Amino acid sequence: MTIEDIRRQEILAKTATHPCYNCAGHKYATMHLPVAPRCNVQCNYCVRKFDCPNESRPGVTTKVLTPEEAFEKYKVVKEKVPNLTVVGIAGPGDALANFDETKKTMELIKEYDPDVTFCLSTNGLLLPTYASEIISLGVSHITVTINAVDPKIAGKIYKHINFMGTKYEGESAGAILLSNQLSGLRILVAHGVVCKVNIVSLKGINDTHIPKIVETMKEIGCYITNIMPMIPVEGSVFENMPSLTNKEIEKLRKDCGLIMKQMTHCRQCRADAIGTLDNDLSLEFRGYQPQATE
Numbered sequence: 268m269t270i271e272d273i274r275r276q277e278i279l280a281k282t283a284t285h286p287c288y289n290c291a292g293h294k295y296a297t298m299h300l301p302v303a304p305r306c307n308v309q310c311n312y313c314v315r316k317f318d319c320p321n322e323s324r325p326g327v328t329t330k331v332l333t334p335e336e337a338f339e340k341y342k343v344v345k346e347k348v349p350n351l352t353v354v355g356i357a358g359p360g361d362a363l364a365n366f367d368e369t370k371k372t373m374e375l376i377k378e379y380d381p382d383v384t385f386c387l388s389t390n391g392l393l394l395p396t397y398a399s400e401i402i403s404l405g406v407s408h409i410t411v412t413i414n415a416v417d418p419k420i421a422g423k424i425y426k427h428i429n430f431m432g433t434k435y436e437g438e439s440a441g442a443i444l445l446s447n448q449l450s451g452l453r454i455l456v457a458h459g460v461v462c463k464v465n466i467v468s469l470k471g472i473n474d475t476h477i478p479k480i481v482e483t484m485k486e487i488g489c490y491i492t493n494i495m496p497m498i499p500v501e502g503s504v505f506e507n508m509p510s511l512t513n514k515e516i517e518k519l520r521k522d523c524g525l526i527m528k529q530m531t532h533c534r535q536c537r538a539d540a541i542g543t544l545d546n547d548l549s550l551e552f553r554g555y556q557p558q559a560t561e
């Protein structure tokens with residue numbers, strides 16, 4: 268058996284115990300470590316808040332942690348939640364726009380617990396920049412949010428992006444983001460990383476375009492797509508845009524299920540979520556004040 272075969276088998280085993288990639292993995296717990304506050308993209312549906320204990324949605328955390336604090340918290344949670352298998356970095360900004368913190372957190376945890384499954388969530392703008400480091404760090408699962416595969420449509424979704432020191436808006440922003448998302452995914456897929464693509468459905472903007480996104484992800488070799496309703500957030504550009512109804516989301520998932528595997532059990536977790544998908548334990552640990560060790 269080659270090293271590549273062994274790695275492939277290890278990743279398959281990790282996928283079986285990752286609740287977001289496999290419904291049968293629902294008995295396993297995940298933990299999001301909020302070490303990534305900055306973002307290099309401004310989506311028109313997003314407002315990031317750092318102190319919002321009663322709100323449950325991506326981009327929200329009670330506290331941003333340093334890598335050392337995150338490591339201390341991991342040890343405490345692992346002790347109390349033995350079925351914890353997955354550590355994710357999912358904001359509250361973008362995991363790759365804070366790559367030093369993301370990398371340091373993973374290195375600390377990996378040294379302590381080499382068997383943990385690492386999962387990153389990103390908008391994908393910096394995927395080609397960091398793909399080889401992501402692979403070397405042993406990240407087995409990655410989620411990229413892709414809301415359009417047409418720069419014109421993408422241009423309506425993102426207020427701006429910041430890339431290599433320059434701010435881009437409209438279609439230019441959409442074209443750069445899309446190009447990086449697709450090339451980054453191709454590199455990761457070629458190296459055996461299991462890729463999930465989250466798609467935020469936006470009424471009148473990308474809802475009829477979603478099957479095309481899913482077809483593109485299938486062609487690249489992604490493992491699963493996750494079509495989600497937009498959560499309207501006060502203060503965002505899209506705050507008054509109606510979300511797709513549950514029925515409309517169900518229909519999209521059913522139609523796209525004919526193209527490739529669909530996630531239907533996403534909880535749209537906070538950036539400091541802890542627990543199984545059926546049992547949110549994050550409240551128990553939100554008051555935790557880590558004693559960082561240097």
Ligand code: SF4
Binds near residue numbers: 307313315358389390
């Ligand atoms: Fe918010 Fe994520 Fe969009 Fe950044 S990429 S603006 S954190 S939704």
Ligand code: SF4
Binds near residue numbers: 493534
């Ligand atoms: Fe899994 Fe969805 Fe929560 Fe991400 S937001 S950890 S995909 S359930």
